Amino acid sequence: MNILEPATPEQFEKYYRLRYLTLRQPWGQPEGSERADDDATATHAMLVDNAGEAIGVCRMHLQTPQEAQIRFMGIHENYQGKGLGKLLLDYLEDKARSMGATNIVLQAREKAVSFYERNGYKVVEKTHLLFGSIQHYKMEKQL
Secondary structure: OEEEOOOOHHHHHHHHHHHHHHHOHHHOOOOOOOOOOOHHHOEEEEEEOOOOOEEEEEEEEEOOOOEEEEEEEEEOHHHOOOOHHHHHHHHHHHHHHHOOOOEEEEEEEHHHHHHHHHOOOEEEEEEEEEOOOEEEEEEEEEO
């Protein structure tokens, strides 16, 4: 397994496909809803298996020169609970540091809060309901 930043159309197809399958399809959302307007300016990370298939995805962007944001973390269901999300998180936190960020924020789904807490994030506040049913919490970490 290794982490790469998708660069080719084929890599981005795998990246967005997994993002859709893990973060949108289970809630009946249409294809295309996994994309964001600011994806072109974000740093994307994709964990691939030895065959080059995507098993984890995540992205990071700078909101300000000092503050980065993590979004769209998704791990293939067959690989969850194996510490792979931490690999992506560590990779993107290092990228954020190298870009000058001193803190990082994210919106965690309720079931992912404990994962982020284990990785040094603290809950700031309860925020929004995604798709009317998925509670989110703003979390942050000092880099």
